[in-house]
Amino acid sequence: MTGYIVRRCIAAVIIALGVAAVVYLLLNFTGGSPAAAALGNHYNKITAALWNKQHGYDKPLVVQIVDYVWNAIHLNFGYSYKQGQSVAALLNEDAGRTAYLSGAALVLALLIAMPLGIAQAVKRNSIGDYVATGVAFTLYSMPAFFLGLILIQFLALDLHVFPAFVGDNVTTTWQAVTHPLEMALPIVTLAALTVASFSRYMRSSALDALAQDYIRLARAKGLRERAVLTRHLLRNASLPMITLVGLSIPGLLAGNIITESLFNYPGLGLLFYDALQNLDYPILLAYTLIGGILTVTGNLIADIAVAVADPRIRLD
Amino acid sequence: MTELGAEDLVGGVPSLGSPNVPTLAPEGGEVQVLASGWRLATREFLSNRLAVVGLGILVFFVLACFLGPLFYHTNQTISNPLVTDGAPGATHLLGTDDNGFDELGRIMAGGQTALEIGFFAALMATVIGTLYGALAGLVGGIVDGVLMRLVDILLSIPLLFIVLVLATRYSATVLSQSLIIGLFSWLVPSRLVRGEVLTLRVRDFVVAARIMGSSQRRLIVRHLIPNALSVVIVNITFLIADSILLIAYLGFLGFGLTFPTASWGDMLGNAQQAVESGYWWLVYPVGICLVLVVMACNLVGDALRDAFDVRLRRR
Amino acid sequence: MTGMGTTGVLEVTNLSTQIRLSRSVVEAVGNVDFAIGAGETLGLVGESGCGKSMTGLSLIRLLPNGGHIVGGSIKLRGLELVDLAEDDLRAVRGNEIAIIFQDSQSSLNPTMPIGRQVAEPVRLHRGVSKSEARERALEVLELVGLPHPRERLDDFPHQLSGGLRQRVMIAIALACEPKVLVADEPTTALDVTIQAQILALLDDLEERLGMATLLITHDMGVVAGRTDRINVMYAGRIVETAKTERIFAGMRHPYTQALLGSIPSLDQDRSKALYTIPGLPPDLAPPPPGCRFAARCPRATEQCQVEEPPLTGEDADHLFACWHPVDGPVERSVTIPHATATNGRAEGDRLLQVNGAVREFPVTAGVILRRQVDSVKAVSGISVEVGSGETLGLVGESGCGKTTLGKLVVGAEKPDAGTVELAGKRVFDLRRGALRRARRDLQMMFQDPYSSLDPRMRVHAILREPLQIQRVGTRREQDEKITNVMREVGLPLTALERYPHEFSGGQRQRIGLARALMLDPQVIVADEPVSALDVSIRSQILNLMRRLQVERGTASIVISHDLAVVRYLSDRIGVMYLGKLVELGSSDDVYHHPAHPYTEALIAAIPVPDPTVEKHKGAVAIRGDLPSPRNPPSGCRFRTRCPRAQELCAQVEPLLRPFGPGHVAACHFPLQEPVGTAEPEAAHGSAG
Amino acid sequence: AGAQSSSSPPGLFGSLPTAGTASTGGTISVGFLTGSTPLTIFPITADTDASVYTSFSFQYDFFVPLYNGPEGATQEIDYAVSVGKKPTFSDNNQTVTIPLNTNYKWSNGQPVDANDLVFDIDLIKAAVKENPANFSSYTPGLFPADITRISATSKYTVVIHLSKPLNPNFFLNDELESEAAIVPLPSTAWNVDSAGGAHLDYTNPANAKKIYDYLNKLGTSVATFGSNPLWKIADGPFVLKTFNTTNSSWTATPNPDFGGSPKPAYSELEGLTFTSQTAMLNALKSGALDISSPLDPTYAPQASTLRAAGDSVYAYPDLGFFDAIFNFKDTTNHFNSIISQLYARQALAYLEDQAAYVKGIYKGAAVAAYGPVPSVPRTPFTPSDAINPPYPYNPSKAVALLKSHGWNVVPGAQTTCTKPGSGAGECGAGIPKGTPFKFVWVYIPASEAPVAPLTSEAFASEAKAAVGINVVLSQKTFNFAFANYNDAAPAGAKYVNDWGVNDFGGFTDDYWPTTNSIFNTGGTYNQGAYHDATLDQLVHNSVFGNSASAVTAEASYLAKAVPALFMPNNDLIIAVNNKVGGPAASFLALTAYQDLPQYWYIKK
Numbered sequence A: 001m002t003g004y005i006v007r008r009c010i011a012a013v014i015i016a017l018g019v020a021a022v023v024y025l026l027l028n029f030t031g032g033s034p035a036a037a038a039l040g041n042h043y044n045k046i047t048a049a050l051w052n053k054q055h056g057y058d059k060p061l062v063v064q065i066v067d068y069v070w071n072a073i074h075l076n077f078g079y080s081y082k083q084g085q086s087v088a089a090l091l092n093e094d095a096g097r098t099a100y101l102s103g104a105a106l107v108l109a110l111l112i113a114m115p116l117g118i119a120q121a122v123k124r125n126s127i128g129d130y131v132a133t134g135v136a137f138t139l140y141s142m143p144a145f146f147l148g149l150i151l152i153q154f155l156a157l158d159l160h161v162f163p164a165f166v167g168d169n170v171t172t173t174w175q176a177v178t179h180p181l182e183m184a185l186p187i188v189t190l191a192a193l194t195v196a197s198f199s200r201y202m203r204s205s206a207l208d209a210l211a212q213d214y215i216r217l218a219r220a221k222g223l224r225e226r227a228v229l230t231r232h233l234l235r236n237a238s239l240p241m242i243t244l245v246g247l248s249i250p251g252l253l254a255g256n257i258i259t260e261s262l263f264n265y266p267g268l269g270l271l272f273y274d275a276l277q278n279l280d281y282p283i284l285l286a287y288t289l290i291g292g293i294l295t296v297t298g299n300l301i302a303d304i305a306v307a308v309a310d311p312r313i314r315l316d
Numbered sequence B: 001m002t003e004l005g006a007e008d009l010v011g012g013v014p015s016l017g018s019p020n021v022p023t024l025a026p027e028g029g030e031v032q033v034l035a036s037g038w039r040l041a042t043r044e045f046l047s048n049r050l051a052v053v054g055l056g057i058l059v060f061f062v063l064a065c066f067l068g069p070l071f072y073h074t075n076q077t078i079s080n081p082l083v084t085d086g087a088p089g090a091t092h093l094l095g096t097d098d099n100g101f102d103e104l105g106r107i108m109a110g111g112q113t114a115l116e117i118g119f120f121a122a123l124m125a126t127v128i129g130t131l132y133g134a135l136a137g138l139v140g141g142i143v144d145g146v147l148m149r150l151v152d153i154l155l156s157i158p159l160l161f162i163v164l165v166l167a168t169r170y171s172a173t174v175l176s177q178s179l180i181i182g183l184f185s186w187l188v189p190s191r192l193v194r195g196e197v198l199t200l201r202v203r204d205f206v207v208a209a210r211i212m213g214s215s216q217r218r219l220i221v222r223h224l225i226p227n228a229l230s231v232v233i234v235n236i237t238f239l240i241a242d243s244i245l246l247i248a249y250l251g252f253l254g255f256g257l258t259f260p261t262a263s264w265g266d267m268l269g270n271a272q273q274a275v276e277s278g279y280w281w282l283v284y285p286v287g288i289c290l291v292l293v294v295m296a297c298n299l300v301g302d303a304l305r306d307a308f309d310v311r312l313r314r315r
Numbered sequence C: 001m002t003g004m005g006t007t008g009v010l011e012v013t014n015l016s017t018q019i020r021l022s023r024s025v026v027e028a029v030g031n032v033d034f035a036i037g038a039g040e041t042l043g044l045v046g047e048s049g050c051g052k053s054m055t056g057l058s059l060i061r062l063l064p065n066g067g068h069i070v071g072g073s074i075k076l077r078g079l080e081l082v083d084l085a086e087d088d089l090r091a092v093r094g095n096e097i098a099i100i101f102q103d104s105q106s107s108l109n110p111t112m113p114i115g116r117q118v119a120e121p122v123r124l125h126r127g128v129s130k131s132e133a134r135e136r137a138l139e140v141l142e143l144v145g146l147p148h149p150r151e152r153l154d155d156f157p158h159q160l161s162g163g164l165r166q167r168v169m170i171a172i173a174l175a176c177e178p179k180v181l182v183a184d185e186p187t188t189a190l191d192v193t194i195q196a197q198i199l200a201l202l203d204d205l206e207e208r209l210g211m212a213t214l215l216i217t218h219d220m221g222v223v224a225g226r227t228d229r230i231n232v233m234y235a236g237r238i239v240e241t242a243k244t245e246r247i248f249a250g251m252r253h254p255y256t257q258a259l260l261g262s263i264p265s266l267d268q269d270r271s272k273a274l275y276t277i278p279g280l281p282p283d284l285a286p287p288p289p290g291c292r293f294a295a296r297c298p299r300a301t302e303q304c305q306v307e308e309p310p311l312t313g314e315d316a317d318h319l320f321a322c323w324h325p326v327d328g329p330v331e332r333s334v335t336i337p338h339a340t341a342t343n344g345r346a347e348g349d350r351l352l353q354v355n356g357a358v359r360e361f362p363v364t365a366g367v368i369l370r371r372q373v374d375s376v377k378a379v380s381g382i383s384v385e386v387g388s389g390e391t392l393g394l395v396g397e398s399g400c401g402k403t404t405l406g407k408l409v410v411g412a413e414k415p416d417a418g419t420v421e422l423a424g425k426r427v428f429d430l431r432r433g434a435l436r437r438a439r440r441d442l443q444m445m446f447q448d449p450y451s452s453l454d455p456r457m458r459v460h461a462i463l464r465e466p467l468q469i470q471r472v473g474t475r476r477e478q479d480e481k482i483t484n485v486m487r488e489v490g491l492p493l494t495a496l497e498r499y500p501h502e503f504s505g506g507q508r509q510r511i512g513l514a515r516a517l518m519l520d521p522q523v524i525v526a527d528e529p530v531s532a533l534d535v536s537i538r539s540q541i542l543n544l545m546r547r548l549q550v551e552r553g554t555a556s557i558v559i560s561h562d563l564a565v566v567r568y569l570s571d572r573i574g575v576m577y578l579g580k581l582v583e584l585g586s587s588d589d590v591y592h593h594p595a596h597p598y599t600e601a602l603i604a605a606i607p608v609p610d611p612t613v614e615k616h617k618g619a620v621a622i623r624g625d626l627p628s629p630r631n632p633p634s635g636c637r638f639r640t641r642c643p644r645a646q647e648l649c650a651q652v653e654p655l656l657r658p659f660g661p662g663h664v665a666a667c668h669f670p671l672q673e674p675v676g677t678a679e680p681e682a683a684h685g686s687a688g
Numbered sequence D: 001a002g003a004q005s006s007s008s009p010p011g012l013f014g015s016l017p018t019a020g021t022a023s024t025g026g027t028i029s030v031g032f033l034t035g036s037t038p039l040t041i042f043p044i045t046a047d048t049d050a051s052v053y054t055s056f057s058f059q060y061d062f063f064v065p066l067y068n069g070p071e072g073a074t075q076e077i078d079y080a081v082s083v084g085k086k087p088t089f090s091d092n093n094q095t096v097t098i099p100l101n102t103n104y105k106w107s108n109g110q111p112v113d114a115n116d117l118v119f120d121i122d123l124i125k126a127a128v129k130e131n132p133a134n135f136s137s138y139t140p141g142l143f144p145a146d147i148t149r150i151s152a153t154s155k156y157t158v159v160i161h162l163s164k165p166l167n168p169n170f171f172l173n174d175e176l177e178s179e180a181a182i183v184p185l186p187s188t189a190w191n192v193d194s195a196g197g198a199h200l201d202y203t204n205p206a207n208a209k210k211i212y213d214y215l216n217k218l219g220t221s222v223a224t225f226g227s228n229p230l231w232k233i234a235d236g237p238f239v240l241k242t243f244n245t246t247n248s249s250w251t252a253t254p255n256p257d258f259g260g261s262p263k264p265a266y267s268e269l270e271g272l273t274f275t276s277q278t279a280m281l282n283a284l285k286s287g288a289l290d291i292s293s294p295l296d297p298t299y300a301p302q303a304s305t306l307r308a309a310g311d312s313v314y315a316y317p318d319l320g321f322f323d324a325i326f327n328f329k330d331t332t333n334h335f336n337s338i339i340s341q342l343y344a345r346q347a348l349a350y351l352e353d354q355a356a357y358v359k360g361i362y363k364g365a366a367v368a369a370y371g372p373v374p375s376v377p378r379t380p381f382t383p384s385d386a387i388n389p390p391y392p393y394n395p396s397k398a399v400a401l402l403k404s405h406g407w408n409v410v411p412g413a414q415t416t417c418t419k420p421g422s423g424a425g426e427c428g429a430g431i432p433k434g435t436p437f438k439f440v441w442v443y444i445p446a447s448e449a450p451v452a453p454l455t456s457e458a459f460a461s462e463a464k465a466a467v468g469i470n471v472v473l474s475q476k477t478f479n480f481a482f483a484n485y486n487d488a489a490p491a492g493a494k495y496v497n498d499w500g501v502n503d504f505g506g507f508t509d510d511y512w513p514t515t516n517s518i519f520n521t522g523g524t525y526n527q528g529a530y531h532d533a534t535l536d537q538l539v540h541n542s543v544f545g546n547s548a549s550a551v552t553a554e555a556s557y558l559a560k561a562v563p564a565l566f567m568p569n570n571d572l573i574i575a576v577n578n579k580v581g582g583p584a585a586s587f588l589a590l591t592a593y594q595d596l597p598q599y600w601y602i603k604k
């Protein structure tokens, strides 16, 4: 078990390093000049050369990549010249709130999708199943901003059920936690992105599991239907979900960009969005890198979790 | 005790001759009249009501977007600031947009580009992904390991970020958007194809062909590709749906197509403002079209997958 | 109408079950009557799809989606189950009636320790505490012979071998000491050796616990020794019912007769063709009118087509449903033309020669770059040879390396060591064109007829492919050849335009055979050619293969785990165990005078469709499971399961020693004295 | 004084909040957009922070600038909110005497005096010496490089000696008053280079550098804005109380030592941050925000809903101009040669239907503009060309112009040159036969400037349909376009042939609206490399001459020369919650990015 985890971790680290290198290359290739961004109006040949030398941008690309990766390992993601702060500090500031938003959305999505998927599988081809499938497909096909917009228009502006945006009183993660009403729409919007695919997946995974003989055997033992579902079906049907949750991280992060800018929620997504408008390369790099690393980590954790939860996976 | 003699040989084969079986009938029996594979798949597909609806929606939109402009003539190239943001009325059934273009005509034109980009991007992703995945799966070993780790790495970089960053540098045209999306979404198909090739490679019919002395090329062309195709085809529909969604996000984040081309995503880009300004006709019709088409692609893809699956399962 | 009066624990009368599908209704079980008394075992036999499982499942109303009982009654000691409320029925399930499902390998919850799975019904029905239930689980697991049950309580199903899993399944069924046990094909997925162990266990338990048992199987051998009564089912109906001995000795229904007649027995005369039933069982949605067997029955008349025969008989103890009953078993007398000229191998005729072949599959680990951590020793130094026109049979338990050896022969796998020579040439050392041409002479027929045919090619293309690859003949010549081969394997030409999935299993196997024949190879390797087929189809294919052997004189290697099949088709038999050849000799030598204890045990384990033989069989000769091929036992690989094993066996690997002309075996303590001493050549398996 | 006297000016969109009667106490909140939140509190602002106007209004809440403006809608210095009084020029405009108001004092009790102004200028000099980018108002050769000596001649008088004569209007309005203006700083408190360090003599350049470095570092460290005692030493109407680093929202309380008038009547000023203008409007509608930051013209249609929600909405343009600049170096399709021809530029100007743009695209929240000095807001220097445009919308004139210069005009297709040569009736030098009139037009995305794509698209449509000029549109982010599609920047060389027109935005004018450094040869912002000797002379007059009307002549010339396509001057829309009252001028000033929160109050 430990051996497997260690090996899996090493692989993840290698992939993460690869991600860092590729991201750096990619941004370099798109031709942003950090010097131009930093120097603004006073950007000219001489100041630029000086600046590049000071900040190591005159070195060969390979060296730059290695430096960047090396620094990234030490949690040093460079300096945002636009924002006048170290990127790490900026990220650090927003990470908690984004984590809360994404986490809450993920949990909400799972809480809805898992029972729903199972219920759909059990009552498959019923009216309820069709309706749920239809709704799931609609949500799945809806751009997050469109959904968010509709929610704002109807639930906030027309019906005044929720505030239309996250107010100024939510600045810390803790405040986000204690203001569920304000956070409702962003969380729902983000959750809706994933709940659809989760419930579809859960449904088919539950259908697969339902067709298994151990379910029949459980019934043959005389178990109540509810006990069959909770004791035998749930765990087996949920196993594939673990991987899916790991895979859904990039989607959540991308959804964050949309949701955060839509709902005025200061988080990493918004930071990225602003950086994009300003061509604030260090932030773009760091966020993309973090997205990549989170994905890698998500997959890693999912793999390990599956290994822990599924006794069939041989760990040696 | 029943005695059977040589006279019971039917068609030169010993069998428990039955008077009802005409002589010289093949002993293997008549071939059952089963529905052919495609027919089965079609039936399975058609039995999925949602999928039929999805297919209907797709056909409708393809026709409406590509043929509609032949019947509903509108100006979609010369912007007219004097009639911008007009409410729906007799001359403009769905009003006009912020360029003064007829919104209904715009939806058709935008639908064309959205479908085109979706299709081209999906096609490109599929072609690249298929070749890459097939290569990895066939060569195997270290090459496979390296190729697939590269896919892992690229797959770990969220696609939206990559596309957004690229979009800041390159202006978007139908071609460039298709290219960029296509170039970065071949990863999933490549994994699928590789997986499929890996399982196919050890299937008995491939082994059989090898034993017959089949060349590697023939194996790939005659056996691997046709059999991996269903996975690929099914995936295309999902890729189209994803690509259309992706361009919608790009539009929203301000990296849409250049004038006078626009896709649904670009049209929805200013949705938030339009709604608040009360220009609902600039938001909901196109939004609904987009959702319907993406949904239809997904429904069709889902049903295709089931149909192909069942076909393979029904031995 | 039941033969058992009213003493039964379970009485089923006039039971009918249907499965509603979207487009049709399958009448899976129709008007079935039977009764089982305490301690009694009723066998239910019939071909695949005839409704056996549905009958079993109807008893506890656990039918698949759309399935429901449409009529009749099921009485469990007087309690009517057909319309019992769901809640009350739950108290019966697992408590009074327990079931062992067909294909039980997936019947265990993969994420729950086996101890809890066994304890679950106990807690449910006995209302005992967790620890008490656990104790009970321990008790039953011990009862079913799970070694070291206390340590294994917390194991997960995947940690157990197939045989042990089946024991756990039985334990679950027995946990609440049910009155009735339904065992649906309890041994189908298992190796013969394990099957023998499980059947013996079931027998023993029935006796000790006094259950009424319904034993469902398609294998006449299995029911022969273990049942008091047999119901023969066909197309949803019971067509014949009688005491076991009576069914075997004096069956009256032509179906029963055909079923028994089509099984090759170990002492089958190879010159005689097997009895076959033409065609396929009917589709039950809806079933045909009249006698359902009529379409396949040689005795069918006009009456049979329209009028359904009632289940009657001269005495209440033997009922059958037939207008033209037969009388007792069929005499097999159809001879295969020229078959008498046994293809004995001429001395020194070595068409195909395998020398010390070794094949080990690497076991890899690691996420980034796969390191090899271990290897599966699939074939460990095997030498055999096949003469022209000769058929060599290979038998052995699952996983012993039969298929791998076959693949080595046809060049689908490369040996890690050793060589394969065809007519003295190392064909696989050839390159390109020469290699391709050489491949013509070595063809293979696969175990799974479906997966061996490209699902996206029509039969015509499939058959033409070998000719195309080998560039044989013009298009017209190719078509001619295809037509001829189709006729040879007995398929209609209309089949050429169809896709593989449109055929029945037997037809597909014919296509597979046809493809192997297209190139007129010198050697055909047939890997489990019939194990995926139903009995009636199996005999058709065996007859076909036998005929082609005789007609074409092609040498072949027939691989099967079924000794009877191998014996029917082969001149010589090689017995394999864990990648080693342990005995090789003529069919008669191997069957009648085995030298290796493993061969003897294997033969003993095969259930014989003859109650008299089967009921007097001794104890099971082989215990335990096949060891892992990743680290096979030292010395003699069979020693861990061998009753004769001694110190020596663990230390020294036995060499093949001659026990007669062309008869060799590798054992330190053989069942008979070897003749002469081991010569180096003999050690390599050639006849000395 | 100034702010109280303005009333509704001509061209105002919407209506200003009513004055009402002031109550005491309460909180007034002001909205900011993320990305334009205060990044620096130390009033010597570096380039990187300079485009963020809120940094200045934020700074000026606490520190009163030497000269501040405008006076409501009047584009002039408002001495009521400035430390300095009107200066006098002598010695051939080379000596400037600046008298200071005596009523301002720092929170530490010290008066705001001449030394504080000298201190600021010394620090600016140190900053510029270190890196020109440290002072965003720096133009090479001008302030502070043109100062030879600065001295406090009395407690409240400063005399500046210039190295060369400058136009007094220029020096006062463009150098002493500008966005990143001169702000007297507490010279007795801030003249340190470490916390609790010794007070240094800042007239020593080495010390000045140390002090600047120290203050600049702290001044950009948002984390300590709220807690650093340095920033509590203020002379403005407010003192910063808290600053929330996570979203840059802040609160300030009235400065009890504020020497100006009126003194704030309410108890807290709050800065709130929003991720988008829409979010800000939602907050306004729900009453969570009182005063918006300037909004884009595309929000004009929302005025009615906002009014219904009880807010005042008004809009007015800032002084400045928007232009799509020509690239005089783009050799693609000989565009450089074409665009050098005045007739070609005139033809393009004739194609701009500004009236339609204002109506359809800006929804009325803009005014047509035809030169660097717009007609609204009116300044004393507005030329008549701004009101009576030289080339009003008239496509047929464009056609005629081109035809008369040897072009084969094919509306809806491609117009090409048929008569090459530099004679009369010919296309002009360097334009071969068959040259198509075709170029790339770069604009910035709607997410950055909602109207930019629309006006660009409208122009391109018109050009193609009416004259057969093919405008190839290309969208680039502002930063990318500004840094790279710019002949004046080093990075620009790489892209010089990638663009023909760059519609990246525009410029804010100073109160003396010269285009020095924008259109003069070699100007730092001369992004299209426009070169015109006459203009160079006119600009020279505006900067170095003595004429009070030099800048009018310059503007008038430019309107006729079309060095760029001038675009409508768009309004800045402000929405104010009806609970807030104040003099009209204080609200009008918001449209010029000037916050004067001391004038506001909560209505009774």
Ligand SMILES: Nc1ncnc2c1ncn2[C@@H]1O[C@H](COP(=O)(O)OP(=O)(O)OP(=O)(O)O)[C@@H](O)[C@H]1O
Pocket: C019, C021, C026, C028, C046, C047, C048, C049, C050, C051, C052, C053, C054, C055, C064, C065, C102, C218, C284
């Ligand atoms: N889930 C199902 N849905 C529809 N039809 C079914 C289903 N299961 C079985 N059947 C049909 O019911 C009939 C009886 O099937 P059953 O499983 O009882 O056969 P069986 O005798 O057990 O065969 P086998 O030896 O293959 O297990 C067959 O015709 C089969 O096709």
Ligand SMILES: Nc1ncnc2c1ncn2[C@@H]1O[C@H](COP(=O)(O)OP(=O)(O)OP(=O)(O)O)[C@@H](O)[C@H]1O
Pocket: C361, C362, C376, C377, C378, C396, C397, C398, C399, C400, C401, C402, C403, C404, C405, C561, C629
């Ligand atoms: N491609 C392969 N990779 C790894 N291991 C393999 C491979 N093919 C076979 N093996 C292993 O080699 C051993 C021998 O397999 P083989 O298929 O030859 O057995 P078999 O006697 O044909 O068994 P069965 O009766 O189940 O078909 C088994 O343990 C199997 O798991």
Ligand SMILES: [Mg+2]
Pocket: C052, C053, C054, C102, C184
């Ligand atoms: Mg069955």
Ligand SMILES: [Mg+2]
Pocket: C402, C403, C404, C447, C527, C528
């Ligand atoms: Mg095998």
